[in-house]
Amino acid sequence: MSATPHAHSRRRRTHRILAVAAGIATVGALAAAIPASAGEAKTKPGHPLPNRYQDVQLLSFNDLHGNLEPPAGSSGRVTEVHEDGTTKTIDAGGVEYLATHLRKAREGQKFSVTAAGGDMVGASPLISGLFHDEPTIEALNKLDLDVTSVGNHEFDEGAKELARLQKGGCHPTDGCYGGEKFTGAEFPYLAANVVNEKSGKPILKPYWVWQKRDVKIGFIGVTLEGTPDIVSAEGIKGLKFKDEVETINKYAKELERQGVKSVVALIHEGGFPASTAYNYDCDSPGAGDGISGPIVDIAKNITPKVDALVTGHTHTAYACTINDPAGKPRTVTSAASFGRLYTDTTLTYDRWTGDIARTAVESANHVVTRDVPKAPDMTELITRWNALAAPIGNRPIGYVSADINNIGSESPLGDLIADAQLAYGKELDAGTDLALMNPGGIRAPLTYAAKGSEGDGVVTYGEAFTVQPFANTVNLQDFTGAQLIQVLKEQVSGSNTAAPKILQVSAGLTYTLDLTKSGADRVVTDSIRLNGSAIDLAATYRVATNSFLAGGGDGFTTLGQGTNDLVGGDDLAALEKYLLANSSAASPITPPAANRITVVNQ
Incomplete structure (x- = not known):
């Protein structure tokens, strides 16, 4: 020992x-x-x-x-x-x-x-x-x-x-x-x-x-x-x-x-x-x-x-x-x-x-090292509850080529989840433009290593549940371009000034986060692009978020002011659907590059 x-x-x-x-x-x-x-x-x-x-x-x-x-x-x-x-x-x-x-x-x-x-x-x-x-x-x-x-x-x-x-x-x-x-x-x-x-x-x-x-x-x-x-x-x-x-x-x-x-x-x-x-x-x-x-x-x-x-x-x-x-x-x-x-x-x-x-x-x-004997009563408890959960938890829902981590201002897993919610949003409304995911809603990485009887790279429902366990819905709302920029600024201002909450963004949305500045100025407004184009302050954008963010959670008060609301299904189901559609044993999902937000450090 x-x-x-x-x-x-x-x-x-x-x-x-x-x-x-x-x-x-x-x-x-x-x-x-x-x-x-x-x-x-x-x-x-x-x-x-x-x-x-x-x-x-x-x-x-x-x-x-x-x-x-x-x-x-x-x-x-x-x-x-x-x-x-x-x-x-x-x-x-x-x-x-x-x-x-x-x-x-x-x-x-x-x-x-x-x-x-x-x-x-x-x-x-x-x-x-x-x-x-x-x-x-x-x-x-x-x-x-x-x-x-x-x-x-x-x-x-x-x-x-x-x-x-x-x-x-x-x-x-x-x-x-x-x-x-x-x-x-x-x-x-x-x-x-x-x-x-x-x-x-x-x-x-x-x-x-x-x-x-x-x-x-x-x-x-x-x-x-x-x-x-x-x-x-x-x-x-x-x-x-x-x-x-x-x-x-x-x-x-x-x-x-x-x-x-x-x-x-x-x-x-x-x-x-x-x-x-x-x-x-x-x-x-x-x-x-x-x-x-x-x-x-x-x-x-x-x-x-x-x-x-x-x-x-x-x-x-x-x-x-x-x-x-x-x-x-x-x-x-x-x-x-x-x-x-x-x-x-x-x-x-x-x-x-x-x-x-x-x-x-x-x-x-x-x-709490793992080089000590396991407590038998806890092993019995885990075995008993796992037996009840197994029919649901062991179901394969996708494949990954490597660990997809949830570390950093922008994380590979954050990008993956945002992309899944954008894809789901487009199924509900083809006019959906982007998706935003709160980092606190991502509770664990997706790991490549095998667990239990699964093969390496297999993502089970139980593993995905650990990533997104809140049973939120995917909601669609309309925002003006000015509101969208304000949402990005709320990541680093207001109640999030001291401890920023950097939203995970879907593919197509890019901007620069300059940490040498303070408050809302850390979001470089001129750098914000959607599919290569600058944000039009007066235009309307259709945004997918989970229900927690749609209610203004995590200090994003502007997200609680959207219009034309549409409440979709479970956010975990959206991730499962995306994994099933975009991965297989022969062609697993690779970790996203996490290059949508350019971070300038001091």
Whole structure:
């Protein structure tokens, strides 16, 4: 067996001496000084008093997205940086291995709690998504997950379906799978900032308190306030998403009134470390300097009553400190995505105060390597659900000559999907001019290597489902040339200024993206061409998009203003039809050149 995850990580620790009240010279005096509220005065005669400080292990992960099997391609790898600056890539992920790693990490830990940062489900591969993510909830129960926040993808099928995942019950239209009633999550989903518009009350529990003996830690769970911008409007009708900071601060006060002074926030919002290596020391330039993005301002404004932040959403890896409003360093972590990493954080609980001794907090990310034994119960779970999915998932729908990746501003797979939607759009309306695809809707690459019984290069329905799992429709809308240019500018402006969302474009549309500029100016207007011709500002263009973009999702408000709407069929069906029509075993599809967008870097 190769090195353990611990050998792959450099543990970040703030080395400071825990302060002890002056004048306490002996152990007996120290014990006598402990207040009765800490529980020590209640110990029986002849039993030793507990230590003042108790280490609590917090294991955490985020953005699993139903990846029960090892993720394919780049989605199943992490980068490790060595002290000499060299890097290596490690295959990672798979719930069979995640279970083994977590169970091993818990060994010898009398105080251990496991938490997650949202998006446990949604945008899931076929083995989970086909069954409305019941398999993932079952797996999380077996992983002994204690608590998680909701993420935006927990709302992919709407609030009612999220409530079913929490409480159990068979699916309202598909019924019970395998003849067994779904029992629901054995852990609480927390949604402190997701409230019913009419009542103003959270739709699920806002917080949860973990307690073992005299140690109590509260968990508050929120998703990003901007969730309505990145999910289907139909799924969140009647809900309001409130400010993350205000919500967490409110419930931290409520927990304190209940005598819970140790608090961890589970926040489905994240940041971007300066390095993609999972073990990058983002504190090395100075507290918080190595990470950017929304979580920085959130962390800086959350009340000091909160002792640590478990985050997610950005699918990046970090274990940093960011100063709280009082100027004290506070741990902020994220474990990338798809079960490739887990975070091990030691919280040192002070029995005198009931709070976490921040100066003793340590945290590090660890790789879910595949060189450990598979957890048998997870293997059984995967085998059972795969058997149900096999008749659908193993059906061949096309052929590729090599991996078709979804990496980069413009990706080969993005081009392929856009071309498929343009072809489908032309079947609906011969006047369709172009197609646009959101990069976040492409969840995995199409890989050439064989899986299971398929031959090399075969694309199965299950693999295509993993690429496009959202069940969007392909919609057609009319836009003026001026609106079309505005859509392209919205990729790098407005809500997408800091983190651009570059649309994948169909063949015939070309332009230059100049990253040396800022804001909307990064799209070079004079460079935009459709089939070699400049865009006519007054002309009408027929555009194919998925239903998410057609509703103005991902900050593309102009796409929500189209006219002459035509709602087509399933976007995955459009991809399947394109693959069947344009590939065969003798003539597989080759990866597109990804040369439609010219990127000028600094």
